[in-house]
Amino acid sequence: MTDSGFQLKGSVVTTILLEIRSFSLEGIVTQLEQKIAQVPNFFNQAPIIIDLSKMKRGIRIEEFEALIQAISTLGLSVIGWRCDPEALPVWHAQVSIALLPASKARAINMAPVSSDEVSPDVVVKTVVEEKRVPQATKVITKPIRSGQQVYAEGDLIVLTQVSAGAEVLADGNIHVYGALRGRALAGVKGDTEARIFCKSMEAELVSIAGNFMLSDALQKIVWKDSAQVYLTDEQLEVVPL
Amino acid sequence: MAKIIVVTSGKGGVGKTTSSAAIGTGIAMKGHKTVIIDFDVGLRNLDLIMGCERRVVYDFVNVINKEATLSQTLIKDKRTKDLFILPASQTRDKDALTIEGVQEVLEALSKEFDYIICDSPAGIEKGAQMALYFADAAIVVTNPEVSSVRDSDRILGILQSKSKRAEEGKEPIEEHLLLTRYHPERVALGEMLSVSDVEDILAIPLLGVIPESEAVLKASNQGTPVILETESEAGLAYTDAVDRLMGEEKPFRFLEVQKKGFIKRLLGG
Numbered sequence: 001m002t003d004s005g006f007q008l009k010g011s012v013v014t015t016i017l018l019e020i021r022s023f024s025l026e027g028i029v030t031q032l033e034q035k036i037a038q039v040p041n042f043f044n045q046a047p048i049i050i051d052l053s054k055m056k057r058g059i060r061i062e063e064f065e066a067l068i069q070a071i072s073t074l075g076l077s078v079i080g081w082r083c084d085p086e087a088l089p090v091w092h093a094q095v096s097i098a099l100l101p102a103s104k105a106r107a108i109n110m111a112p113v114s115s116d117e118v119s120p121d122v123v124v125k126t127v128v129e130e131k132r133v134p135q136a137t138k139v140i141t142k143p144i145r146s147g148q149q150v151y152a153e154g155d156l157i158v159l160t161q162v163s164a165g166a167e168v169l170a171d172g173n174i175h176v177y178g179a180l181r182g183r184a185l186a187g188v189k190g191d192t193e194a195r196i197f198c199k200s201m202e203a204e205l206v207s208i209a210g211n212f213m214l215s216d217a218l219q220k221i222v223w224k225d226s227a228q229v230y231l232t233d234e235q236l237e238v239v240p241l
Numbered sequence: 242m243a244k245i246i247v248v249t250s251g252k253g254g255v256g257k258t259t260s261s262a263a264i265g266t267g268i269a270m271k272g273h274k275t276v277i278i279d280f281d282v283g284l285r286n287l288d289l290i291m292g293c294e295r296r297v298v299y300d301f302v303n304v305i306n307k308e309a310t311l312s313q314t315l316i317k318d319k320r321t322k323d324l325f326i327l328p329a330s331q332t333r334d335k336d337a338l339t340i341e342g343v344q345e346v347l348e349a350l351s352k353e354f355d356y357i358i359c360d361s362p363a364g365i366e367k368g369a370q371m372a373l374y375f376a377d378a379a380i381v382v383t384n385p386e387v388s389s390v391r392d393s394d395r396i397l398g399i400l401q402s403k404s405k406r407a408e409e410g411k412e413p414i415e416e417h418l419l420l421t422r423y424h425p426e427r428v429a430l431g432e433m434l435s436v437s438d439v440e441d442i443l444a445i446p447l448l449g450v451i452p453e454s455e456a457v458l459k460a461s462n463q464g465t466p467v468i469l470e471t472e473s474e475a476g477l478a479y480t481d482a483v484d485r486l487m488g489e490e491k492p493f494r495f496l497e498v499q500k501k502g503f504i505k506r507l508l509g510g
Binding site for chain 1: 401
């Protein structure tokens with residue numbers, strides 16, 4: 001009920017950078033498919049930036065648009081592109097996605113995909129610009145009430161309770177220094193090392209990296225007592241603290 | 242500046258209007274100029290509980306739409322000095338309330354009154370959100386049963402996120418728990434949640450515990466705020482709650498099962 005219905009904020013997100021050395025649409029698509037098949041969850045709807053700055057020859061806009069289309073079809077989400085400012089193609093203003101400024105990307109040399117099968121004129125190198133940005137821990141001092149949802153990009157610490165019907169989510173660990181009566185989902189971006197700690201386990205649901213357990217099962221293990229939840233071999237372990 | 246207190250619950254039928262009437266009357270009896278506003282547009286009840294339904298000419302929506310002035314609309318209570326009622330409209334719905342309109346009325350009332358009690362409608366939609374938006378304090382009325390407690394928890398979340406104080410990042414609304422329709426016998430049998438169960442779930446300070454009492458229904462039907470029934474336990478419990486709201490320390494009464502005497506048992510009383 002304030003005057004403004006939105007707030008503008010700056011944000012840093014981790015993205016995948018697709019650095020193209022030489023262009024061959026089929027070659028790129030085939031190799032990308034193989035990469036995605038290895039870790040499908042990682043690539044699903046992942047934001048991706050196409051980098052043309054390492055290209056040896058020029059590329060036509062039709063080719064570039066076809067590439068964007070092909071990558072989207074693979075389930076990735078192309079959010080922008082980047083190019084050597086000295087060699088900016090004449091059609092750069094007509095591209096449907098955002099032109100991003102060049103940055104000092106930190107290349108992580110990933111094992112080349114079965115290099116003997118790669119056709120020699122195509123080399124695709126996946127560069128993950130920031131592998132994992134350490135996110136600040138979020139600390140909540142008030143009870144999280146029924147119907148409320150709190151999400152932390154790093155760890156989440158709740159100093160009081162999480163009421164029944166409330167939901168807490170974190171990319172990292174979740175600590176609740178009170179009763180956990182609602183739902184707690186740690187490692188929501190797939191971090192299998194994430195854990196949940198609480199002073200009194202009364203949860204409706206606990207989940208780590210998508211592996212969940214409901215209160216019926218929890219009641220048989222630890223109930224109304226301090227507990228931690230972690231994952232071993234895709235199996236959720238609930239143990240008293 | 243007046244202190245704005247919303248009486249709210251989420252769930253319906255837990256005793257919001259009864260509590261608004263009783264607490265508003267109790268505060269006025271202490272000599273503070275008090276107005277109770279019925280926010281339940283379309284389901285006007287406060288005037289019935291206060292016994293002034295025949296004196297309603299204009300209503301809250303008329304004031305918001307500037308069809309009547311505040312002084313024309315406010316009904317002065319006949320029993321209690323310093324107490325006024327601003328009735329809701331029975332023919333309109335919650336959409337007739339606008340944030341600007343409500344703000345204007347509250348600002349005008351703030352100049353004249355010490356306390357403004359907002360009797361919230363049930364639910365968490367527009368009507369309830371309007372009633373709590375400008376509040377400085379909230380009395381959350383809860384019955385000792387799970388669904389009522391769950392709904393109160395939900396409304397506490399809304400108080401801390403959708404009120405003006407929350408949006409402006411000011412000191413949060415002060416929260417008070419009022420447990421009504423408390424039945425010590427049924428608690429002892431395990432059929433009802435106990436005071437400590439509810440306190441444990443909601444984690445807010447306890448303002449009062451009103452025992453289940455025939456006096457409440459009787460007073461409502463007669464159009465008398467139950468706090469005026471000084472013979473009844475419910476009336477006394479509301480008096481204690483008002484004292485606590487004003488900052489006094491009072492021991493909690495009527496929480497234990499009363500041992501019936503031999504004669505009482507003989508008479509089945």
